[in-house]
Amino acid sequence: MKKKFAYFSAEIGLNNQMKTFSGGLGILAGDTIKAMADLRVPLCAVTLLYKKGFFKQEIENNYQKESEDTWDFQKILTDINKQVCVNINGEDIKVKIWRYEQKGCDGYTIPIYYLDTDLNENPDWAQCITNKLYQGNRLYQEIVLGIGGVRALREIGEDKIEKFHMNEGHSSFLTLELYREHGQKTNDWDEHCVREKCIFTTHTPIPAGHDKFEYNEIYNSIQESTHLIPHQLKKLAGFDMLNTTKLAMSFSNHINAVSKKHGEITKQMFPEYQIHSITNGIHTETWAHKSIQKLFDKYIHGWRKDNTNLKKVFQIPDNELLQAHKEAKNEMIEFVNQKNITGAKLKEDVLTIGFARRFVKYKQADLIFENIEQLIKLKGKVQFIFSGKSHINDGLGKGIMQRVIEKSKQLNGKIEIAFLENYDIDIAKKLISGCDLWLNTPTLPNEASGTSGMKAVVNGCLHFSKLDGWAIESYQMNGGGFPITNKDDFFNTLEYKIIPKFYCNYSNQWVGEMKLAIGNSGSYFNTHRMVKEYIELAYKCKYEDIREN
Numbered sequence: 002m003k004k005k006f007a008y009f010s011a012e013i014g015l016n017n018q019m020k021t022f023s024g025g026l027g028i029l030a031g032d033t034i035k036a037m038a039d040l041r042v043p044l045c046a047v048t049l050l051y052k053k054g055f056f057k058q059e060i061e062n063n064y065q066k067e068s069e070d071t072w073d074f075q076k077i078l079t080d081i082n083k084q085v086c087v088n089i090n091g092e093d094i095k096v097k098i099w100r101y102e103q104k105g106c107d108g109y110t111i112p113i114y115y116l117d118t119d120l121n122e123n124p125d126w127a128q129c130i131t132n133k134l135y136q137g138n139r140l141y142q143e144i145v146l147g148i149g150g151v152r153a154l155r156e157i158g159e160d161k162i163e164k165f166h167m168n169e170g171h172s173s174f175l176t177l178e179l180y181r182e183h184g185q186k187t188n189d190w191d192e193h194c195v196r197e198k199c200i201f202t203t204h205t206p207i208p209a210g211h212d213k214f215e216y217n218e219i220y221n222s223i224q225e226s227t228h229l230i231p232h233q234l235k236k237l238a239g240f241d242m243l244n245t246t247k248l249a250m251s252f253s254n255h256i257n258a259v260s261k262k263h264g265e266i267t268k269q270m271f272p273e274y275q276i277h278s279i280t281n282g283i284h285t286e287t288w289a290h291k292s293i294q295k296l297f298d299k300y301i302h303g304w305r306k307d308n309t310n311l312k313k314v315f316q317i318p319d320n321e322l323l324q325a326h327k328e329a330k331n332e333m334i335e336f337v338n339q340k341n342i343t344g345a346k347l348k349e350d351v352l353t354i355g356f357a358r359r360f361v362k363y364k365q366a367d368l369i370f371e372n373i374e375q376l377i378k379l380k381g382k383v384q385f386i387f388s389g390k391s392h393i394n395d396g397l398g399k400g401i402m403q404r405v406i407e408k409s410k411q412l413n414g415k416i417e418i419a420f421l422e423n424y425d426i427d428i429a430k431k432l433i434s435g436c437d438l439w440l441n442t443p444t445l446p447n448e449a450s451g452t453s454g455m456k457a458v459v460n461g462c463l464h465f466s467k468l469d470g471w472a473i474e475s476y477q478m479n480g481g482g483f484p485i486t487n488k489d490d491f492f493n494t495l496e497y498k499i500i501p502k503f504y505c506n507y508s509n510q511w512v513g514e515m516k517l518a519i520g521n522s523g524s525y526f527n528t529h530r531m532v533k534e535y536i537e538l539a540y541k542c543k544y545e546d547i548r549e550n
């Protein structure tokens with residue numbers, strides 16, 4: 002059956018064996034594809050085959066050290082014996098196509114195509130284009146993804162694609178290829194024909210997240226696909242440099258941000274475009290702990306097929322929910338006590354606060370160390386777990402990580418703070434299900450959405466967050482947890498509101514909050530709800546009409 006929609010993403014994170022993701026963007030892409038499969042949406046996906054992954058992290062002298070993260074791609078992907086050609090810098094570069102099949106909860110399959118330039122017949126400089134995620138020549142990677150991706154779909158026979166969904170600007174060159182394709186076929190060079198087919202999702206308000214390239218570099222590298230004269234292209238993609246976000250936006254008939262707040266910020270950044278918002282979600286079956294899944298199976302009919310059924314969490318008896326959480330927590334504590342590098346010794350009955358995500362300045366991982374006196378006053382009442390990677394060239398982020406590790410070691414015996422190396426999907430699963438509280442302290446308004454907190458709440462781990470991204474919406478819908486309304490609130494909220502509730506009212510008030518988290522937040526911040534919004538608002542189809550039998 003030919004697919005109607007194609008989803009392009011520079012990273013896709015499906016599981017821990019396939020190292021083609023770095024963080025939130027890739028995990029979201031993976032969770033989106035899984036929900037599309039559960040809902041039997043005729044979609045295929047395109048990404049790059051990074052044989053050396055993103056990187057493996059070790060901590061040496063409290064500082065991040067990186068090494069290659071190779072994986073068994075030959076065992077996991079299928080060689081479909083097809084390739085396409087993309088001209089880069091005047092040379093024809095061969096791009097090989099591999100396939101992976103992601104199955105939904107009742108067996109429907111979404112194919113994902115991985116593009117690979119690591120072929121003997123390519124020149125050395127081209128063999129390494131797709132080697133590593135976000136390293137090497139970014140422009141060439143984006144040419145392979147966008148232009149090579151469209152050609153790959155044609156080569157495979159996917160010629161009924163109605164909508165091309167760009168997950169971030171990395172794939173925006175697909176618009177130029179669609180423009181060339183349509184123009185050469187019909188001799189109609191109206192940009193409108195491309196616009197009808199494209200959807201664009203932007204994921205960050207941070208300028209560094211929006212790639213820009215010099216026009217002379219663009220014209221040198223992709224002569225064959227730039228059928229727009231420079232004046233036209235600059236009008237669409239920015240006058241001084243080619244901004245991939247603007248290129249994607251100019252060629253899209255639907256543009257969206259990933260939370261309501263992010264939508265407002267994006268409108269301010271790009272006032273010339275119409276911006277919608279579709280708030281992110283997570284794939285609950287991927288992120289709910291086994292003990293929690295067992296409980297859902299017992300009390301919530303149909304939750305795997307449609308996460309919105311989690312509204313019925315209120316039918317679960319309190320003691321069974323607490324018991325399921327305890328199982329996840331004990332398992333995590335045993336793991337953390339074995340593996341942490343800061344010498345922390347965590348206890349099973351202590352309020353456990355988790356913080357695991359990319360170490361980048363705006364996420365402020367080191368916020369708890371701003372008042373050490375207040376922090377150590379909480380000895381015995383709280384314990385912390387940190388984990389996360391910094392992007393290879395992010396010196397500031399690595400500095401913050403170093404500070405967190407150093408302080409955690411210094412405070413040994415005063416307060417327990419664990420750091421785990423090499424944050425990945427498996428560690429994420431343990432922490433978001435085993436912690437009692439999930440901390441989120443970005444500088445506003447930089448957290449476009451955030452998704453680790455969504456993974457936490459569906460396990461009954463409460464969200465303790467600043468008012469940014471998805472958290473604003475979650476607190477508005479009485480979705481459990483504790484907002485941090487201003488900076489001074491952090492220690493006060495912890496000491497006077499959270500700690501008493503945890504230790505004095507655990508078996509009634511705390512479990513009540515857990516149910517609000519699962520029932521109100523979990524039933525909404527999932528990719529089943531999100532994907533349906535994409536289909537109706539962005540792809541402009543009725544779900545019932547496009548669903549495959």
Ligand SMILES: *Cc1c(COP(=O)(O)O)cnc(C)c1O
Nearest residue numbers: 024025358425426429451452453
């Ligand atoms: C969910 C997830 C992220 C993204 O978390 P944020 O809260 O959005 O920063 C990053 N890395 C991994 C491994 C994840 O599972």
